[in-house]
Amino acid sequence: MDLKEIMAVNLRRVRHDKKITQEELAARAGLSARYIGAIERADASASVSVLGQIADALAIDPAELLRRPKRFDQAHR
Template sequence: MNLRGIVATNLRHLRHAKGLSQEELADRAGINRNYIGMLEREENAATVDMLERIAIVLETDPIEFFRRQS
């Protein structure tokens, strides 16, 4: 799996673990809901700044977006 796919999978997992919809996450992070969907579908690549904003909302360290699942 490529890095974009790893980020997409981890973003979806972390969002579900917090019980947030894409819309709720986007609203709390101050970004467009469609953007979250595009990240989760690997249609777009997030900047480091954007991952930091999302991580704050998810109350996680941004490094968690890059962890490979075993």
């Protein structure tokens, strides 16, 4: 799993946990909903600046979007 996929999984999880739609997140982050969708599908790589915008919009630390999921760590030991 590369960082693009890790960010996709984490972004989708956090967004769902906070019950925010892609459209709402996009508006809060100043991005397009299509771009948010592409990041969540790992079809697009987010720059560090975009990572920061998304993290701010979700009120989380940007590092949380890049943390390797625990299930992934356990499966690859």
